[in-house]
Amino acid sequence: MNVLMLAGELAKRPVVTLGGEAVGQVKDTVFDAAGARITGFTLAGRGLLAGPxxxxxxxxxxxxxxxxxVMIPSTDVLEDRAAVVARSEAGHGQVRGARxxxxxxxxxxxxxxxxIEGGADGxxxxxxxxxxxALGKKGRKVYLPAQGRLSMTGDTLVVPGHTAGRFTEDLGALAEELLRGPTAGSAPGEGKTL
Structure with a gap:
């Protein structure tokens, strides 16, 4: 398994060609929630006053x-911003803040x-x-594995029920949980203490 990272940490990450040319930096990450994948990135310039x-x-x-x-083969892979954003469900709701x-x-x-998993898959x-x-204590910050289908509608993200009992406290523990693979039938909070 590759390194796990939070999508929010990708903002301002440099985009660099394999030839070493700094193209820009990540502005926003574009998702397809139904496919549980990144579909692309909007970009900003690298300077202090650089815009999108x-x-x-x-x-x-x-x-x-x-x-x-974020490594790319060359600038030839870049596309019009509207085309990249149109490929996703991004316009149908914000992921952050969704219930x-x-x-x-x-x-x-x-x-x-x-x-997200670093590497080539997104x-x-x-x-x-x-x-x-429902998970034992309101307001605790935890991680749920997203093994299986995710659905995003408006301001709601739907996850497989069996994942609710498999929450972890940190990214390292989430990586271990993901290596175990999906397990059906876990009740929310089962075997976990917050």
């Missing part, structure tokens, strides 16, 4: 998402961020959230 760039980076143009930079429901209708929290592998009482 007219071109954006589709995920298909990413060579590798690393801990310190989190299980597919069984239980509200388990509010999204703080999404966890997979969303977890959700960082503040909990409701």
């Amino acid at each position: 760039l007219k071109q954006s980076l589709p995920w298909s143009g990413v060579h590798f998402l690393g801990p310190d930079a 989190v429901l299980t597919d069984g209708g239980l509200e388990v929290g509010t999204v703080l961020d999404v966890v 997979r969303v592998v977890g959700v960082h959230l503040t909990t409701t009482d």
Whole structure:
């Protein structure tokens, strides 16, 4: 498994060609919640007063998402900003601040961020959230694995119910939980103490 990172940490991460040219920096991360993947990035210039760039980076143009930079083969992979944003569900709701429901209708929290796996896939592998009482203690910050289908409608993110009982306290523990694979039938908070 590659390094896990929060999508919110990608803002201002440099975008660099394999030839070493600094193209810009990540402004926003564009998601497809139904596909549980990053579909691209909007970009900004690298200077203090630099604004948004007219071109954006589709995920298909990413060579590798690393801990310190987004690597691309060349500037030829950049596309019009509108085309990159149109590929996603981004216009249908903000992920951060969305309430989190299980597919069984239980509200388990509010999204703080999404966890993505670095590397070449752009997979969303977890959700960082503040909990409701359903997970044992309201207001605790935890991570849920996102194994299975995610759905985003308006201001609601729906996660598989079996993941609600598999929350962790930190990214390292989430990585271990993801390596265990999906486990059906866990009750919310089962085996966990907040």
